[in-house]
Each structure stands twice: as C-alpha cells, then as structure tokens.
Amino acid sequence: MHRRRFAMALAIVTAAASLSAQTAAREQLVRGRSLWDQRLSKSAIAALEAAARDRTTAAEAHEMLGRIYMFKGWQQENVFPGWHDEPSYRARALAELRAAVAADPARASAQEALHLAEGFAAAENVDPAPPRDEVKALDAKLESYRSAASAPITDIFAAIEARAKAQADPAPYFTGAQILIDRGELDRAIAMAERGLAASDRFIDENLSAYQMSGKSQGSYARGRATAADLIGWALFLKKDDAAAAAKLEEAARLSQSQDFVNQFHLGELARAQNAPERAREHYLNALSLSGGPPPLRQRATQALSAMPRRASDASFDAWLETELSRRRDERKAAALKSLVDRPLPKLTLTTVDGRPYDTSSLRGKVLLLNFFASW
Missing domain, CATH: 1.25.40 (Serine Threonine Protein Phosphatase 5, Tetratricopeptide repeat)
Known part of the structure; x- marks a missing residue:
C-alpha cells in the first residue's frame, strides 16, 4: 500500500x-x-x-x-x-x-x-535584409512629430516607446530627444538622450560579432556616446547652464574627433554666447568644412561668420570662406595620412570569405597590400 x-x-x-x-x-x-x-x-x-x-x-x-x-x-x-x-x-x-x-x-x-x-x-550574392515595414512605419510616425508643433507630449512619448519596443537601437531615443529640445522640454530631452546612450551601448553589446573588427565596434560606441553627449550639452546650453553645456559638448567633440557638423555648430553657438568670437569662428569653420549637416544650420553658421569682423585685407566674404574651408579640408587629409606613416600595422584579426579567422600578424616582415573598400 x-x-x-x-x-x-x-x-x-x-x-x-x-x-x-x-x-x-x-x-x-x-x-x-x-x-x-x-x-x-x-x-x-x-x-x-x-x-x-x-x-x-x-x-x-x-x-x-x-x-x-x-x-x-x-x-x-x-x-x-x-x-x-x-x-x-x-x-x-x-x-x-x-x-x-x-x-x-x-x-x-x-x-x-x-x-x-x-x-x-x-547563390553568389545575397541582398541584405530590407528594413522591416513595422519599424519604417514607426520611424515615419516619430519623424512626423518634428513638424507637428501642436501634438501632445504624451503622443510623442508613446511613439518613442512603440518604436523602441519594436527595435532596440537608440534611434528613437535620440530622435525623441531632439523633438523634445525643439519643444523646449529640456529636462525630458536630457533624460531621453541618457536612455538613448544606454540603448546604444546595449545594442552594440548584443551584436558585437556583427562588427567583426574592434575598431568598428569602438567607433559605434563612440558615435552613440557622442550623439547623447551633444544632445545633452545642447539642452544644457538652452537652459543657460554654460559650464555644464561646455563639458558635454566638448565630450561629444572628443568622442567624434571633431568630425560631427552639428556638434561643431553647437560649440560655435556656445562660444558666441560666451563672447568668444575667435573660438566661435573656429567652430563654425570646422563645421562648414565637414560634409553633411542640416541646410538650415549650415546657413546659420555661414550667417554667423559673415557677421563677424575680418581683416580689411581679406578678400570678399565668399572668397575668404572658400579659402578657409579648403585649407581645413586639406589639413585634415594631410593629418590623416601623416598619422599612418612609419607606424606598424595594428594587429588585425579578420574573417575570410569562407568564415575562417585570419590574423595579419603572421605576415609581419613581409610586404602587404591592404585594399580597404566599402559596399555602399
């Protein structure tokens, strides 16, 4: 029993x-x-x-x-x-x-x-996966709030959360932070940018192998952190906290190696507000010497430069500006090339087309031709 x-x-x-x-x-x-x-x-x-x-x-x-x-x-x-x-x-x-x-x-x-x-x-070639329709639609909805000045803040937050739930990259947080800045919701914008920073780091951590080279993943970490720092710095500037704004905007410049148009423009605006015209001039010129950037901001930077005093011996403003921008672009190219001359090749662990790891250190002492290319 x-x-x-x-x-x-x-x-x-x-x-x-x-x-x-x-x-x-x-x-x-x-x-x-x-x-x-x-x-x-x-x-x-x-x-x-x-x-x-x-x-x-x-x-x-x-x-x-x-x-x-x-x-x-x-x-x-x-x-x-x-x-x-x-x-x-x-x-x-x-x-x-x-x-x-x-x-x-x-x-x-x-x-x-x-x-x-x-x-x-x-197959010999396979096309990359297209963006998912759901994510595209949510991105479009969030973007629409840039010009929808009367939309309730609650709707904007709902759109951010919906997009973040659909895909965990930091884009909705950074877009949302900029929309909130444009609305004057500066504290909320700062909090949103901080969420974007956390999302950016996590997204890269979760997909680290997709970058294949540590330099690419480190660059992605830096871009996410620079974007967050610039958004926070700009919001702090608009709050009239110049000291805190300077710290964040300079952090963004360091992370982006002064290669981000918007960040350089923001630093120019900060310098001008602090009555530092020479520093403002340098940042505006650095910004305009970079490609990209929203056309309205490029126009504002150009107008700010045109209003600044120049030497009487300088050529017309347009000629002077073109000379300055060309000089900066040439200096940037020369510095990039010089940084590679007479330096040993960094250790590169690559992946062959059939998926095997390949360590270039095995070629030390031999002549090696590297062909860097991009597929876009």
Missing part, C-alpha cells in the same frame, strides 16, 4: 516537474522571439538555445535559431552602420533548420526556411 502511494506521488512529482520544464521552455521561446524582434541577438540566441533543449519547443526554437543565423550569415551587411555578414553562421543556419525539420517533419515554415537558406548557400 505504501509502495503504491509512493509510486503515485513520484508520478505526480515527475509530471509536475515535466510540466514546469515545458512551461519554462515555452517562456524562453517567447522571450527569444521577442528579443530577436528587437535585434538583441546575443540574448535572443541564449534564450532560444535553452528552448531548443526541450522536445516540446525544440522544432520552433531550432527554426528561430536557423533564421537568426541565416540573417547573420547572409543578410546583415550594412543593415546597421558597421555591420557585416558573418560567414561562420552559415553552416550553423543550415544545421539548425535541418534540426527543426527533424524535430517536426510536418513543420512547413521550417522547410521553407531551410529551402531559402540552401538557396542562399548556392
């Missing part, structure tokens, strides 16, 4: 444990899908690998992993700045999708994904 009761209790405990494990696996599967939708690949993969170990969720998890690896292996080139395809994931994509079909031979979506991956493997 006691033995029978013990067996029944053991069966109940075993069933409960099995059900609990299945529930946990299902939760990991749902979590992994959600994380991948946000393009947080490292955490998504970890969750899906856990789900793949349970037979009740194995087919779905293997398929999802296969789709992630297919994206990483063939479709992520320049989807975000600095990202590249990772050929080492291609075999893993095929293996995961085959595992999905083996776990559930009737799973049509896994069969379809496997067929697509096999086509990618046989």
